[in-house]
Amino acid sequence: MNDVAAKDHVKSPERVFLNAMHTRGDEPVWLASLRDAGRTLFAEKGLPGRRVEAWKYSDLRRIVADADVSHAATAAPAPDIKDALSVRIADGRVLETPKSLPAGLSLLPLRDELLRAPEVLAQNLGRIHPQADHAVAGLNMALWEDGLVVRVAANARIEAPLHVAFDWSGESRHMRLLVLLEPNASLTLIEHHAGEAGGPLSSLVSELRLAPGARLAHLRVEALGTGVRQSTLMLGEIARDASFEGASVSRGAGFARRETRLRLDGSGASARLNGVQLVGAGRHTDDTVVITHAAPHCMSRQAYRSVAEERARGVMQGRVEVGVGAAGTDARQGIKGLLLGSRAEIDAKPELEILADDVVCAHGTAIGELDAAALFYLRARGIPENEARALLIEAFLEAAFDDVADVRLKALAEAAVRGETAEEPAP
């Protein structure tokens, strides 16, 4: 970037994105109008900054405007899973998909699906738990290049996990995932996000639709360098008796936000979210969750744990909204953090909005430091200080996955915390 461009970028970090938003003649009318709406939304809102409540601790505008990017890589191996169905996404394109697929699973790059079955996309893309005021959703809709459409047929239980490896190196990229599970379908989806130097901002918007009785297990492991700024948004609608169980492990980046907005739409629906942040020095990471209980007798759990090193920032925002008709709601959230330096920062914000009677909602937050007594106890038995600290930190973080019901998901998440690839937990 030359000096003039750099100054302009600081003043209007949105421009580089707005300039890239041009009409694509080859797309159907319904998509062109979605793109238009996205562009209008983004032009109106701009990049969200600290004056927007939901972005108070994650000032995306300031970070994108900052052209001074450091470049430290992150070593976190991708999960090594037996019999996984592998997809590789890089340079804004789907580069590799499995040669054969189990019965009931359909998997296509978004651009291919657009040619093959546009009506499925027209019905779902941008329609799932739509966000009419979310700048990143608008940005992504206007700019997405490609992505993946995953569909599981009714009653199909896909044993092999679907492993999608993203590489965010290079320019800013905007990608999209659409996951549609028909009634009683079941799938395990694993996302691994890697990348070193990236552009000013990349985005990923995922849309999930879980039909009655469907089950999705979702793991997300991040290994992003400090040169990557990434904002992601996962939107989901979960029908009667369907369940979503998610686990995430982030080591932070220049900016890494995982925003999850799920709506429990039918009685018996459940959502469990479990996340870990292990934020290295000078990094930023953010888990923002909004769960809407829109039907009676739904269950939601949020368990997040963050460990922040010196000058690191971990943000955990969890919100539960219980709608007027959602009697019998059972919602709990727990946020815990450990600060490892005097200039480390963890921002934890649990929120509850309850409009129904007869509900059980609980939330708890605790931020502290490493237990000095436990550290001394381990050292007094001969365990070197570094190893003792690592052991205590791992134990603290892994507790975020204590209640994960899916055994494979739990083992993979715990291995990711330890920076291991092993599927099986260590004896």
Place this chain on the structure above:
Amino acid sequence: MLEIKDLHATVDGREILKGLSLSVNAGEVHAIMGPNGSGKSTLSYVLAGRDGYAVTGGSVIYKGEDLLALTPEARAAKGVFLAFQYPVEVPGVSTMTFLRTALNAQHRVRCEKEVDAVQFLKIVRAKAKALNMNEEMLRRAVNVGFSGGEKKRNETLQMALLEPKLAVLDETDSGLDIDALKLVAEGVNALRAPDRAMIVITHYQRLLDYIVPDRVHVLSGGRIVRSGGPELAHELEKTGYESLAGAA
């Protein structure tokens, strides 16, 4: 083996040890008795190297080396072991993982071979059985949800496993019923050896019926005020600490 000379130590700026001297030879068991607040626990933490216990004077020479210059983990690797009065709970770390990590860390420092998971299980099972600890306890997080007696047995198991050269037992009898006390004492006695020294810190004489010391010292006001043979413990039981403190 251990030579403590004129040791002064403060906690939060308050002087607790005020010129403590003590000499312990290999193969000996020394008991340190004293009233509450006399500095018994401070002595044990100073020997183990806990932060916040500042040595302001004197010296501690262990096997010819300045013990106070070493980190807690280096002391442990050289064979110093503190059985805690209040063993610490470590949520999320299984007892088994903790024990194996500790043993192998010490082995590494001493350039001994590390013990693999299978070997380790064999060793720890045998030692745990002798202390009436079942495997379910070993799978639980370190000391989490353990009763007072279980915690003390766990300390004894760690000692049996790590085979220290100098063991400091800080009020190992507190919180134990008579059966647990016997079990722990048996475990300790089994470790008595010509190349090993022990310092047994206790408030009551009761423990010394089971772990019979070679020497008994009375700690009062941060100093050793009297030393003698095992009979001193019995005398104290009759006369109490106050008469002794006065005599000093």
